[in-house]
Amino acid sequence: MKDIPRIALLFDFYGPLLTERQQELIRAYYLEDLSLAEIADADGVSRQAVHELIRRSEAALQEYEQRLGFVAEHLRRKELLAELAAALDRDDLAAARRTLAALQAEA
Template identity: 55%
Template sequence: MLVKTTRMARLFDFYGELLTEKQQLMIELYYHHDLSLGEISDQLAVSRQAVHDNLRRTEKILQEYENKIKLISRYENITLEIIGLQNLLDEAVQDPHLKQRGKKMLDAVKEKLIP
């Protein structure tokens, strides 16, 4: 469950603004505030089943956004390249060949950031 919670938090961070206010609220209550379906249904005056259905639909919507737009995937790839670049540049202080490799990696990152 922790993996799913972490994944949903990441999806919500990237795509939450694309959801309706009600969808945002339910995701926040369930994943960020750790409320149960029953607690959410009491708070919003809807059935537990309605909360469950809305959460599942919203989870699917968020995943579909990532499947189409791939912001998280791009972000993770760029982050790994930046970490690699930083490590390389840390070593490159004394080695000109490594500096050149670092420049190439930086150029690759720039290309991904600016299509």
């Protein structure tokens, strides 16, 4: 099953590091929700060729994340911001200050 949100997020961060062809295929398959057969027919290549290149593109995105960790950092900051908002909603200034300090330490 496609992990569309994860690949879309990785693509947002690391898409420019892929080749133009890889970018086109990721966009078509994940963002435009075209099938492998539809992409293959439009490009005049085999379904297997499209599948292989998409899998290599996904692997490249995963490798960039393993090496650079920008997505994990982004998600952690979003989590801290949600914690900060929740603390402020509860009027828990001590918790808000702790969360703010954690955010500042990451910056």
